[in-house]
Amino acid sequence: MKILVTVKRVIDYNVKVRVKSDNTDVDLANVKMALNPFCEIAVEEAVRLKEAGVATEVVVVSIGPKACQEQIRTALALGADRGIQIETDSMPESLNAAKLLAKVIAEEQPELIVMGKQAIDSDNNQTGQMLAALLDMPQGTFASELKLESGKAQVTREVDGGLQTVELNLPAIVTTDLRLNEPRYASLPNIMKAKRKPLAVKTPADLGVELKEHSKLIQVTPPAERQAGIKVASVDELVEKLKNEAKVI
Amino acid sequence: MAILVIAEHDNRTLKGATFNTVAAATQMGGEIHLLVAGSNCKAVAVTAASLDGVSKVLLADDLAYEHQLAENISKLVTELGKDYSHIVAPATTSGKNFLPRVAALLDVAQISDITAVEAENRFQRPIYAGNAIATVESLDPIKVITVRGTAFDPVETKGSAEISEISISHDAKLSSFIGEVMAESDRPELTAAEVIISGGRGMGNGENFALLETVADKLGAAVGASRAAVDAGFVPNDMQVGQTGKIVAPELYIAVGISGAIQHLAGMKDSKVIVAINKDEEAPIFTVADYGLVADLFDVMPELQEKL
Numbered sequence: 001m002k003i004l005v006t007v008k009r010v011i012d013y014n015v016k017v018r019v020k021s022d023n024t025d026v027d028l029a030n031v032k033m034a035l036n037p038f039c040e041i042a043v044e045e046a047v048r049l050k051e052a053g054v055a056t057e058v059v060v061v062s063i064g065p066k067a068c069q070e071q072i073r074t075a076l077a078l079g080a081d082r083g084i085q086i087e088t089d090s091m092p093e094s095l096n097a098a099k100l101l102a103k104v105i106a107e108e109q110p111e112l113i114v115m116g117k118q119a120i121d122s123d124n125n126q127t128g129q130m131l132a133a134l135l136d137m138p139q140g141t142f143a144s145e146l147k148l149e150s151g152k153a154q155v156t157r158e159v160d161g162g163l164q165t166v167e168l169n170l171p172a173i174v175t176t177d178l179r180l181n182e183p184r185y186a187s188l189p190n191i192m193k194a195k196r197k198p199l200a201v202k203t204p205a206d207l208g209v210e211l212k213e214h215s216k217l218i219q220v221t222p223p224a225e226r227q228a229g230i231k232v233a234s235v236d237e238l239v240e241k242l243k244n245e246a247k248v249i
Numbered sequence: 250m251a252i253l254v255i256a257e258h259d260n261r262t263l264k265g266a267t268f269n270t271v272a273a274a275t276q277m278g279g280e281i282h283l284l285v286a287g288s289n290c291k292a293v294a295v296t297a298a299s300l301d302g303v304s305k306v307l308l309a310d311d312l313a314y315e316h317q318l319a320e321n322i323s324k325l326v327t328e329l330g331k332d333y334s335h336i337v338a339p340a341t342t343s344g345k346n347f348l349p350r351v352a353a354l355l356d357v358a359q360i361s362d363i364t365a366v367e368a369e370n371r372f373q374r375p376i377y378a379g380n381a382i383a384t385v386e387s388l389d390p391i392k393v394i395t396v397r398g399t400a401f402d403p404v405e406t407k408g409s410a411e412i413s414e415i416s417i418s419h420d421a422k423l424s425s426f427i428g429e430v431m432a433e434s435d436r437p438e439l440t441a442a443e444v445i446i447s448g449g450r451g452m453g454n455g456e457n458f459a460l461l462e463t464v465a466d467k468l469g470a471a472v473g474a475s476r477a478a479v480d481a482g483f484v485p486n487d488m489q490v491g492q493t494g495k496i497v498a499p500e501l502y503i504a505v506g507i508s509g510a511i512q513h514l515a516g517m518k519d520s521k522v523i524v525a526i527n528k529d530e531e532a533p534i535f536t537v538a539d540y541g542l543v544a545d546l547f548d549v550m551p552e553l554q555e556k557l
């Protein structure tokens with residue numbers, strides 16, 4: 001079975017982003033970038049399926065400017081076999097990303113596509129679902145467990161009320177939640193090996209996709225700051241404040 | 250043109266998030282139709298008809314929609330939604346699951362998790378774990394939107410809309426429901442609770458959450474958790490508050506043994522009053538807390554329970 005995994009280059013999750021003073025966007029100059037944590041979980045899941053003998057090849061795809069090759073190399077160091085970069089000037093809107101991925105999938109014909117449930121920059125949580133619709137494939141979103149049995153995928157999903165299990169025909173799209181696995185660290189020899197793994201570059205034109213503008217970013221502002229509070233010295237003081245000052249109990 | 254809102258329910262009761270979503274829709278201008286798609290869900294449609302601002306309830310009662318499978322629901326909503334100006338659903342795990350499919354099938358974008366409506370085509374939404382607020386203008390003929398419930402006060406139930414049954418059945422036959430394990434609790438839902446008390450890694454284990462439960466009993470509170478507490482297996486995933494869990498904004502949020510990582514703050518910093526109990530006075534949670542108590546939670550929680 002061939003598995004295709006998508007990865008996105010995003011701000012490192014430990015960094016608190018700042019808004020540019022002219023409110024046009026956030027400031028990413030000189031900010032540490034990394035593999036989106038949910039995509040990292042997706043790579044790990046695919047690599048584990050390969051190690052278990054279920055998958056034969058893991059192909060990793062990223063969309064973005066040249067710098068996103070770094071994240072493809074990271075995925076290759078974690079165990080993916082080859083990479084495809086779809087070169088764009090900036091990060092495309094989700095629907096455009098889904099259209100580009102749909103073309104790659106038509107060429108590659110994987111039986112399973114594993115993606116992160118959301119990117120921690122735009123927080124959209126939608127590309128996997130859009131891709132599934134474009135390809136008329138079933139989806140198992142927010143997965144905390146994935147089993148492949150007799151030509152189907154069983155996915156346990158983290159939903160608001162608890163856990164739900166669905167069965168999907170293959171090919172299918174699975175998006176990862178935090179509990180699916182704990183990604184490994186890449187070893188130094190594997191980082192070196194990853195440099196020699198194949199990485200193809202394609203353009204939207206190669207794939208025959210025209211990127212359309214669906215929305216405009218008007219401005220980006222900082223959120224309302226909370227007023228700094230006070231420290232209380234005892235439980236008695238806390239209860240008194242909550243009753244008489246904040247009046248919430 | 251009218252606005253189509255998708256109701257969230259479990260075939261028996263209408264979920265609270267629908268009330269907030271209808272409230273957001275009333276700010277978009279236009280008549281509101283509320284779709285109840287499910288199986289044996291007539292009772293839900295009756296409640297739905299009482300929501301203020303709703304002029305018509307569309308009831309699609311079919312076995313294919315029983316478990317809200319995204320593959321089936323998205324086809325129904327796409328077919329119905331073609332003639333609307335907006336298609337709106339709550340940003341719950343259900344709305345997030347099927348609505349992006351609808352957007353893709355209609356060849357339009359989805360604007361996720363809006364927190365304000367500035368104009369019929371202009372919305373605000375948090376990005377980067379709520380560390381920035383983007384104002385976005387849609388250029389699409391149909392605006393497909395999910396709504397963050399905590400940002401809109403729920404509508405009341407004084408209305409009486411007509412209920413119109415529709416018989417469109419879409420069974421994509423791509424997926425099937427196997428089972429579910431739902432949390433049983435007498436406590437309020439996290440996203441609707443007035444008071445929440447959450448525990449983190451500092452709780453040490455699942456049994457110690459009993460310390461929070463006894464306080465929650467006194468305050469009529471819901472109990473939440475950080476990701477670390479869920480990952481460690483102390484409590485189930487449906488209790489996770491944060492950027493990638495549930496977004497809450499109660500009157501009072503009490504964080505116990507939680508450090509206050511960006512991702513946790515993203516889910517609770519819009520609470521009205523925040524209390525932090527942590528033994529590390531440097532913990533970032535204190536930067537957002539109205540009242541901070543630097544102490545060992547195992548000393549404080551029994552005393553708090555007694556004094557409430």
Ligand SMILES: Cc1cc2nc3c(=O)[nH]c(=O)nc-3n(C[C@H](O)[C@H](O)[C@H](O)COP(=O)(O)OP(=O)(O)OC[C@H]3O[C@@H](n4cnc5c(N)ncnc54)[C@H](O)[C@@H]3O)c2cc1C
Pocket residue numbers: 013037038120448449450451452474475476477478489490491492493494495505506507508509510511512513516526527528529532544545546547
């Ligand atoms: C992609 C991604 C998504 C994430 N999404 C979320 C999310 O949705 N929600 C979320 O919460 N996190 C999320 N996280 C995780 C987040 O970064 C933190 O790791 C997590 O919030 C830490 O949980 P914690 O505060 O319970 O644990 P810790 O950071 O370990 O803090 C434990 C705290 O307990 C205190 N403590 C210990 N013992 C005691 C005691 N006896 N008395 C008093 N205080 C004590 C300590 O001083 C410490 O401050 C996400 C991370 C990533 C990468």
